[in-house]
Amino acid sequence: MPPRKQPRRISRELALLSLSQIKGSSEQLQHQQLNDLVVAAIRTLTTEINDVLETAAAEVRRSSDRILASETRASDLQSAKAMVKEAIELTQTAINRLGTTVELPEFIQLAERQEVRKYALDLIGAISRRKGEIEELLGKALVDWQFDRLSRIDRDILSIAxxxxxxxxxxxxxxxxxxxxxxxxxxxxxxxxxxNGVLRRVSNILKEEAS
Structure with a gap:
């Protein structure tokens, strides 16, 4: 995380990493302690890293099995090559997540600010209270897709925005x-x-409704 990051950017990141972990009504959320948010953020990062690494390892095993069983057929080898490429990409994603955890001490220090915690909790509370409205609006903006089929992280990023x-x-x-x-x-x-594409469609929808 770059030093001197703007407080609201830290609030968004804290809210994003906490959304799936923090439970309770919007009123209860206002009483959440900073430690609760940070612990929730760490749990989210840990789960993400483990999930990605497990998926990457499974892809490596599948591609290895495909290569061993291919009998040098070009189509099978090409398929195995694609699996290896995907596994490498997943591993890189996990490495990026690990890079984020290295920044946690600075993240925690910056998150101790009252203004950071307040805005993070305000975001989480608003999303909790207006969940149905947010999902309905995003549903209109999604083309040939459903909100509940999105990855959790994409759903939460869209909801915050x-x-x-x-x-x-x-x-x-x-x-x-x-x-x-x-x-x-x-x-x-x-x-x-x-x-970016979904939120631009959201923006257009809001403008049309306002007019």
Whole structure:
């Protein structure tokens, strides 16, 4: 994490990593302690790393088995090569996640600020209270896709951006740019492009409804 990162950027990251772990009503969320948020963030990162590494290891085993059973047939070898490539990409994703954990001491220090915790909890609370409305709006913006079929991290990034645009009146372009940066850090290789496209459609929908 770059030093002197803006407080709201840290709040978004803290909210993103905590969303799937923090439970309770919006009123209860306001009483969450900073330690709860940080522990939730660490749990999320740990789970992400383990899941990605397990998937990568499974891909390596599958590709190895395919190579051994291929009897040098070109089509089978090509398939095995694609599996190895995917496994390497997944491993790189896991390495990137590990890089994030190395930054945790600085992340925790910056997250101790009251303004950081307050905005993170405000975001989590707004998403908790208005979950149905947010998902309905995103459903309209998704083309040939369903909200509940998205990866958890993409759902949470989109929800944070929509909440900031809709309920916190953050300028649309700022919210989109911040969501794209989160996606580059936590989503897969194509995640930031997908997030950008969906949020631009959300922006257009909100403008049409306002007019």
């Amino acid at each position: 929509v909440a900031e645009i809709w309920f916190f009146e953050l300028p649309e372009q700022v919210a989109i740019n911040e969501a794209v940066e989160l996606a580059k850090r936590y989503s897969d290789e194509e995640g930031h492009r997908f997030i």
